[in-house]
Amino acid sequence: MSELAIRADRLTKRYGETLAVDGVDLAIPQGQFFGLLGPNGAGKTSTIHMLSTLIRPTSGEAAVMGHSVRTEPLAVRRNIGVVFQEAALDRTLSVAENLRFAGALNDLPRREVLRRSAELLRLFGLSERRDHVAGALSGGMRRALDIARGVIHQPRLLFLDEPTIGLDVPNRRAIWRHIARLRNELGITVLLTTHYLEEAVDCDEVAFLNQGRIVRRGNPRALIEQLGAYIVEVETPRPKDLAEQLTPRLGPALVEGDRLQFCCNREPAELAALQAELAVTAQAVHWRRPNLNDVFLWVNQQDASQKRAA
Amino acid sequence: MILRPTFAVLEREVLKLLRQRGRLLSSMVRPLLWLLVIGAGLGAVKAAHGEPAYQTFLVPGVLGMTLLFGGMLAALSTVNDRESGVMRMLVIAPIAHYWIVLAKALAATCAALLQAALLLVILALTGYLSAQVSVPLLVAGLIGTALASASLGMLVAAFSPTLDNYATLMNLVIFPVFFLSGSLYPVQQLPYMLRLVASLNPYTYGVDLLKHAAVAGATATHDPDFALTLDFAVLIGFSVVALGIAAARFSRDNANEPLIHRLANSPRA
Numbered sequence: 001m002s003e004l005a006i007r008a009d010r011l012t013k014r015y016g017e018t019l020a021v022d023g024v025d026l027a028i029p030q031g032q033f034f035g036l037l038g039p040n041g042a043g044k045t046s047t048i049h050m051l052s053t054l055i056r057p058t059s060g061e062a063a064v065m066g067h068s069v070r071t072e073p074l075a076v077r078r079n080i081g082v083v084f085q086e087a088a089l090d091r092t093l094s095v096a097e098n099l100r101f102a103g104a105l106n107d108l109p110r111r112e113v114l115r116r117s118a119e120l121l122r123l124f125g126l127s128e129r130r131d132h133v134a135g136a137l138s139g140g141m142r143r144a145l146d147i148a149r150g151v152i153h154q155p156r157l158l159f160l161d162e163p164t165i166g167l168d169v170p171n172r173r174a175i176w177r178h179i180a181r182l183r184n185e186l187g188i189t190v191l192l193t194t195h196y197l198e199e200a201v202d203c204d205e206v207a208f209l210n211q212g213r214i215v216r217r218g219n220p221r222a223l224i225e226q227l228g229a230y231i232v233e234v235e236t237p238r239p240k241d242l243a244e245q246l247t248p249r250l251g252p253a254l255v256e257g258d259r260l261q262f263c264c265n266r267e268p269a270e271l272a273a274l275q276a277e278l279a280v281t282a283q284a285v286h287w288r289r290p291n292l293n294d295v296f297l298w299v300n301q302q303d304a305s306q307k308r309a310a
Numbered sequence: 311m312i313l314r315p316t317f318a319v320l321e322r323e324v325l326k327l328l329r330q331r332g333r334l335l336s337s338m339v340r341p342l343l344w345l346l347v348i349g350a351g352l353g354a355v356k357a358a359h360g361e362p363a364y365q366t367f368l369v370p371g372v373l374g375m376t377l378l379f380g381g382m383l384a385a386l387s388t389v390n391d392r393e394s395g396v397m398r399m400l401v402i403a404p405i406a407h408y409w410i411v412l413a414k415a416l417a418a419t420c421a422a423l424l425q426a427a428l429l430l431v432i433l434a435l436t437g438y439l440s441a442q443v444s445v446p447l448l449v450a451g452l453i454g455t456a457l458a459s460a461s462l463g464m465l466v467a468a469f470s471p472t473l474d475n476y477a478t479l480m481n482l483v484i485f486p487v488f489f490l491s492g493s494l495y496p497v498q499q500l501p502y503m504l505r506l507v508a509s510l511n512p513y514t515y516g517v518d519l520l521k522h523a524a525v526a527g528a529t530a531t532h533d534p535d536f537a538l539t540l541d542f543a544v545l546i547g548f549s550v551v552a553l554g555i556a557a558a559r560f561s562r563d564n565a566n567e568p569l570i571h572r573l574a575n576s577p578r579a
Binding site: 054074077082086092106109 | 317400
């Protein structure tokens with residue numbers, strides 16, 4: 001059996017009264033593209049910080065590339081790259097100087113740093129900016145530089161904490177292209193967190209984190225498929241009545257204000273008939289393919305109803 | 311190995327100093343103002359009472375001042391590094407966290423020495439440096455004072471979560487350390503309480519060492535206040551203890567948790 005990139009057993013972090021991470025188990029093989037998903041405050045960042053040895057777990061244990069995060073923090077840090085939510089860059093130094101500084105902190109010889117910098121800057125389209133001050137770069141270019149900074153020492157495992165947060169759509173796409181290139185060209189294991197759930201659909205595996213616990217895990221496409229063929233959305237002034245009326249045919253409803261959602265495996269023709277039937281009682285009826293946001297919403301819905309049942 | 315990361319921290323500090331022309335310029339103007347303006351003014355008053363040249367007495371004091379301000383400000387920039395991204399680069403590097411404190415202290419020492427070297431050139435060119443300067447003692451005095459100032463800065467930085475007010479820092483830390491030393495007056499002539507406080511101030515012994523090097527034997531009032539061995543012992547002892555406390559404080563389990571926690575809950579997220 002090949003060594004796991006990350007193994008976590010009952011990893012827990014408590015800040016005073018708040019339980020930020022509550023007994024998380026992980027087993028991530030090398031080379032995997034793993035997504036840790038969930039809303040803000042779900043415990044994603046705390047998990048990454050424990051795995052990268054920046055904070056100590058309150059309880060539980062984790063090994064990164066076979067090294068314990070508790071007893072061998074330096075060995076762990078030698079094997080990982082971390083891109084934080086906020087840039088780990090010196091805004092007063094140039095692009096090239098930032099990479100040189102990061103390389104030297106990882107004990108790389110100057111010549112090696114220069115070679116890898118040139119390569120990474122080319123990969124990320126930053127070659128022409130190498131002498132620009134980091135503080136003068138646009139948000140997207142700064143994030144790209146920060147990712148280059150995170151992989152200058154060729155780590156075997158890269159943590160990306162919300163890599164596309166605060167970026168506009170073109171820049172978000174560019175960052176995803178950069179990450180794909182790193183995975184293809186360096187074969188690097190990537191653990192990423194994001195609350196833009198739809199961005200994680202290309203991951204090999206995802207885990208949904210909510211209030212510090214993993215509530216669902218699996219291959220993102222398989223999770224979407226399991227949910228059903230279509231999400232039917234009904235807008236109505238009387239959501240409660242309509243939910244009761246439709247549940248026998250479409251399954252349980254997810255109510256959000258005056259909107260109802262069902263996930264079902266009906267044929268489009270049946271749904272068109274339903275649309276005609278509801279033309280009087282509902283303001284609008286749509287159906288569409290489900291995505292990871294729906295998976296997350298429905299997982300929470302099931303959780304809540306299970307809790308009610310218990 | 312730890313050498314390359316340490317050198318990188320030193321290089322960055324020196325590079326930043328050389329780029330911040332304003333900081334470098336003010337580190338020259340401040341001591342020269344004291345020497346050429348206040349020194350000349352007070353010197354005139356003292357000369358009227360038949361006392362020897364005050365400006366000569368001030369030379370070690372202004373050299374010390376450059377080291378104190380340069381070393382402390384560079385060390386205190388650690389607090390700003392925490393706010394900017396640099397500390398994130400340092401804490402994720404495969405180096406022990408206490409070593410970050412030592413590397414930053416070394417970097418601040420170098421930054422201070424660089425400024426003092428520049429001032430020395432100016433003093434030599436303007437004739438304020440007498441010919442009987444003891445070079446080995448001067449070098450030892452500069453290094454010792456720079457290291458003690460940097461260590462004091464690291465100690466303050468380790469206990470300051472944020473540094474939002476430059477003026478507070480100047481008035482509450484740096485100026486008291488400077489005034490409550492032998493920089494501007496012989497410690498032995500101070501009133502009892504002030505003499506006591508000055509004797510407890512490690513920076514006093516740095517200036518005293520510089521007096522041994524630069525002005526000893528000129529006249530009685532210019533003489534150093536303490537023995538050479540005591541100066542060395544205090545400077546080294548203080549630096550070791552201060553850096554030990556700062557490193558311990560910095561590498562305790564949750565040293566970066568306020569930072570990390572803030573990142574996790576940043577409003578942008």
